[in-house]
Structure formats: structure tokens, C-alpha cells
Amino acid sequence: MTLSLNDSSLLESRNLIAGDWVAAASGKTISVTNPATRATIAKVPAVDRSEIALAIAAAATAQEAWAARPAKERANILRRWFDLVVAATDDLALILTSEQGKPLAEARGEIAYAASYIEWFAEEAKRVYGDTVPGPAADRRIIVLKQPVGVTAAITPWNFPAAMITRKIAPALAAGCAMVLKPASQTPLTALALAILAERAGVPKGLLSVVTGSAREIGAELTSNPVIRKLSFTGSTEVGKELMKQCADTVKRTSMELGGNAPFIVFDDADIDAAVEGAMASKYRNAGQTCVCANRLFVQAGVHDAFVERLARRVASLKVGAGTEPDVDIGPLIDDAAVSKVRELLDDAASKGATVAVGGGAHALGGTFFEPTVVTGTTREMAFFHEEIFGPIAPIFRFDSEEEVIRLANDTPFGLASYFYGRDVGRIFRVAEKLEYGMVGINTGLISNEAAPFGGVKESGQGREGSRYGIDDYIELKYICLQL
Numbered sequence: 001m002t003l004s005l006n007d008s009s010l011l012e013s014r015n016l017i018a019g020d021w022v023a024a025a026s027g028k029t030i031s032v033t034n035p036a037t038r039a040t041i042a043k044v045p046a047v048d049r050s051e052i053a054l055a056i057a058a059a060a061t062a063q064e065a066w067a068a069r070p071a072k073e074r075a076n077i078l079r080r081w082f083d084l085v086v087a088a089t090d091d092l093a094l095i096l097t098s099e100q101g102k103p104l105a106e107a108r109g110e111i112a113y114a115a116s117y118i119e120w121f122a123e124e125a126k127r128v129y130g131d132t133v134p135g136p137a138a139d140r141r142i143i144v145l146k147q148p149v150g151v152t153a154a155i156t157p158w159n160f161p162a163a164m165i166t167r168k169i170a171p172a173l174a175a176g177c178a179m180v181l182k183p184a185s186q187t188p189l190t191a192l193a194l195a196i197l198a199e200r201a202g203v204p205k206g207l208l209s210v211v212t213g214s215a216r217e218i219g220a221e222l223t224s225n226p227v228i229r230k231l232s233f234t235g236s237t238e239v240g241k242e243l244m245k246q247c248a249d250t251v252k253r254t255s256m257e258l259g260g261n262a263p264f265i266v267f268d269d270a271d272i273d274a275a276v277e278g279a280m281a282s283k284y285r286n287a288g289q290t291c292v293c294a295n296r297l298f299v300q301a302g303v304h305d306a307f308v309e310r311l312a313r314r315v316a317s318l319k320v321g322a323g324t325e326p327d328v329d330i331g332p333l334i335d336d337a338a339v340s341k342v343r344e345l346l347d348d349a350a351s352k353g354a355t356v357a358v359g360g361g362a363h364a365l366g367g368t369f370f371e372p373t374v375v376t377g378t379t380r381e382m383a384f385f386h387e388e389i390f391g392p393i394a395p396i397f398r399f400d401s402e403e404e405v406i407r408l409a410n411d412t413p414f415g416l417a418s419y420f421y422g423r424d425v426g427r428i429f430r431v432a433e434k435l436e437y438g439m440v441g442i443n444t445g446l447i448s449n450e451a452a453p454f455g456g457v458k459e460s461g462q463g464r465e466g467s468r469y470g471i472d473d474y475i476e477l478k479y480i481c482l483q484l
């Protein structure tokens with residue numbers, strides 16, 4: 001299938017391995033399909049472990065030379081990559097929507113978001129400062145060097161095929177590392193297009209490889225090859241735990257951005273209209289397929305009915321359709337399994353007494369289109385209190401007191417994003433400090449940006465991406481003790 005791109009060379013279906021664009025030696029491929037039409041848009045290689053090992057060996061050679069270059073040179077190449085990504089926004093957005101499904105407007109927003117990480121770490125590259133430390137002995141000097149981890153690997157999910165890629169490649173290259181990246185099998189084309197632009201920006205051959213194929217087979221090589229010193233993963237907690245175990249044998253460093261179960265709390269003193277808009281942004285972005293989506297909406301009794309009525313009215317106005325159609329708000333879910341999961345969660349809730357206020361089923365368009373839904377009368381006995389929905393379903397839980405809702409909000413092994421709306425300043429500090437999450441949005445439903453430390457606690461992961469902290473995941477400290 002051809003896409004009407006300004007630059008058709010960006011639709012690349014080979015892999016970038018050791019500086020060359022290649023098919024799999026075996027000739028095997030995997031299909032990439034458009035979730036809105038189920039049409040095959042490309043076939044990408046299914047490479048094997050020997051080809052991954054080749055990419056890793058080339059990365060080791062390229063990384064030595066890359067780390068030896070002045071930080072300003074690395075920064076300038078990243079800046080050029082940023083400029084090329086921004087210039088290719090329309091093409092990248094169309095590729096992204098074609099393989100992931102989100103509305104084109106959201107895809108263009110994701111390209112800008114993805115580019116912002118490249119811009120940010122182009123600047124951070126020049127600020128990896130070490131330390132000299134006043135020591136306990138007059139004739140000794142303590143020096144702390146910051147050096148790149150070395151050759152790194154990344155495995156990324158399908159829900160943000162651009163931003164999750166640059167959120168890993170940019171800090172790695174800024175720090176002086178190399179990277180071998182495996183994008184999600186559902187959405188590899190955006191990553192391959194970004195790699196083309198990275199090459200054009202001057203990223204040296206072999207420093208970045210992008211490989212596709214069996215996740216388990218590629219993961220086995222990336223987690224066991226001793227040359228790889230760090231793995232950065234974004235995806236489900238289940239897979240993240242498996243990868244951490246696999247990395248243990250060679251004591252690799254890991255950064256894990258895993259699943260979420262975000263509480264979205266509306267207190268009696270909240271601005272209800274603002275809370276409704278915040279819920280719309282947090283819950284229905286990417287058809288609810290983000291790890292930071294509001295997963296449980298807790299509404300205090302005094303404003304519950306007003307909030308539900310206004311939210312249901314807004315949700316009913318959402319337009320569902322293919323991402324390439326004009327004015328679409330909600331695209332298709334990624335695949336049939338995602339639809340089945342959402343259907344099961346709704347059926348479970350209904351069987352335990354929940355009421356559908358709006359939506360509640362597969363959309364008339366068929367395929368993987370699902371109605372944006374609001375469910376009320378929900379309880380903690382329902383599966384979606386404990387499981388990540390990853391779909392356009394908003395369960396509303398009524399609560400009475402601040403103590404009760406903090407207990408309910410923290411009643412999960414996850415700890416990624418959380419949100420609440422309220423205006424009492426004392427409560428704002430009490431609640432923000434008591435929520436067991438890596439991120440807290442107060443009177444907003446959108447918290448993700450390149451300047452902020454994105455990450456979770458508990459079983460939502462470890463490490464931070466973006467911000468001045470994000471580069472630390474790609475840096476090793478070296479202590480030098482100098483006897484005068």
C-alpha cells in the first residue's frame with residue numbers, strides 16, 4: 001500500500017543494522033496493518049539473533065568514536081535531527097496514523113512531542129557536568145566523572161510510535177551512548193522513518209540500529225548480550241518484569257516505564273467544568289490507550305451527579321472514525337484483543353451492578369472501533385478498579401471523604417500518573433504528598449512534556465525520562481582519587 005507522502009523515501013520497510021538498510025537474511029517478514037482498515041501497509045523484516053548481534057557489535061565500535069567527540073558536536077547533530085523531524089511532521093504523522101490509528105491531529109501533536117525530546121537532549125548534551133568534592137585529606141583530590149553507559153538497547157510500545165522512540169534515543173545519543181532499538185511490531189514504520197532522518201542529520205553509521213521481528217527472540221539477544229549495558233523498556237508491567245529478570249544475568253541497568261492505573265479525583269470544591277475537560281483530555285487521548293490515562297475517576301458525593309451529567313454529555317459528542325477522516329476524536333483500538341479486553345471489563349462491571357451512562361459497546365463502524373463510554377455505580381470489586389483499561393472507558397466511583405479517596409487511590413500495585421481537582425490549598429498539599437505515584441496532575445489532565453521527569457513507582461517502573469534527570473539513566477559515575 002502506498003501513502004501519499006511528500007517524501008516517499010520516509011516509508012522504509014527494511015531494518016537499519018550496522019549502518020546498512022537490509023532485509024532479513026532469511027527473507028522472513030512480518031506484516032504491518034492499518035487498524036482502521038485492516039489493510040496491510042508494509043512488510044518489515046523478521047531478523048534473527050545473529051543479525052541483532054551484528055547490530056550490537058557495530059554499535060560498540062561506533063559508540064567509542066561517538067563518546068570521544070565533543071558534546072557540542074553531538075548536540076549539533078541532535079539539533080539537526082530535531083529540525084528534520086519538525087520539517088517532516090506531515091509525513092511522519094500520516095505514517096504514524098496509518099500504522100497506529102490515532103487521529104491525524106493527535107499524530108501531529110505526537111510528532112511535535114517526540115521532536116521536543118530531541119530538542120531538549122540536544123541542549124542537555126552540553127551540560128553533563130562532573131564534580132570535584134572537598135575530601136577528608138589535604139593531600140588528596142576527589143573527582144567525579146560522568147561517562148556514557150556505553151551500548152544500550154530499547155524496546156518500545158505501539159501506543160506512541162514516535163515519542164517513545166525519541167524519549168529513549170535522544171538522551172542515549174546525547175550522553176555519548178549507542179542504541180539498538182526494537183519498536184513494537186504493530187508500529188515499526190514511524191521508528192524506521194525517524195532513523196532515516198537521524199542518518200540525514202549526521203548520526204554516524206552503526207550508532208543507531210532499528211530492528212524488527214520476533215519480540216521474544218530479539219529481546220533474548222538484547223537482554224543477554226554482555227555488550228549491552230542498559231535496557232530501556234516502555235510497555236506492560238508483565239513484560240517489564242520478564243525483561244528485568246533476563247537482564248539480571250549480565251547485571252544490565254534498566255529503565256522501566258510500565259503500566260498504570262491512574263486515579264482522577266474530583267473534590268467538592270473543584271471547578272466542575274475544568275474537571276470535565278481534564279477528564280476528557282486524560283481519559284480519551286489516543287482512544288484511552290496511554291499508560292497515564294485516567295483509569296478510575298473518583299467523584300466526591302456533593303458534585304457526583306453534576307460531574308457525571310456534564311461528562312456524559314461531552315463524551316456523547318465525540319466523533320469516532322478513521323484517523324485520516326476530518327474532525328475525528330477517537331480512532332480505532334490497536335487490535336481485536338484490545339477490543340475483547342475492553343468488552344470483558346465492561347461485562348464484568350455490568351455483572352456486578354454498574355450502569356452505562358453513555359456508550360458501552362462496539363461502534364457501528366465495526367472493526368476495532370469502540371464507543372467512548374462512561375460507567376457509573378462502580379465499586380472496587382469490579383475488574384477495572386484493579387486493571388489498566390487501555391481503552392475509552394471512564395468508570396466513575398463515588399466517594400465521601402478525603403481519607404477514603406486517598407486510601408482507594410493508593411489501593412493498587414501501580415504508581416505512574418495520578419490527578420485531582422480541588423482548590424483548597426491545604427488539601428492540595430496533603431493529597432499530593434499522600435498519593436503513591438511518580439506524577440501528580442493538579443487541576444490538569446495533561447502532564448507529559450519534555451521538561452518534566454516522566455516515570456512511576458511501585459510496579460509502574462523505575463527511572464525517569466525527559467527533564468534534567470532523564471540523561472542520568474544513560475550516565476555512569478566514575479570516582480577518581482588523586483594523591484598529590
Ligand SMILES: NC(=O)C1=CN([C@@H]2O[C@H](COP(=O)(O)OP(=O)(O)OC[C@H]3O[C@@H](n4cnc5c(N)ncnc54)[C@H](O)[C@@H]3O)[C@@H](O)[C@H]2O)C=CC1
Binds near residue numbers: 159182216
Ligand atoms: N509507562 C509507560 O510509559 C507506558 C506503559 N505502557 C504499557 O504497555 C501496555 C500496552 O503496550 P504494549 O505495547 O501492548 O505492551 P507490551 O508490553 O506487550 O509490548 C511492549 C513492547 O515489548 C515488546 N515485547 C513484548 N513481549 C516481549 C518479550 N517477551 N521480550 C521482549 N520484548 C517483548 C513488544 O513487541 C513491544 O515492542 C499497557 O500495559 C501500557 O500501560 C505502554 C506505553 C507507555
Ligand SMILES: O=C(O)[C@H](O)CS(=O)(=O)O
Binds near residue numbers: 163
Ligand atoms: O506511552 C504512554 O502512554 C506515554 O508515556 C504517555 S505520554 O508520555 O504520551 O503522556
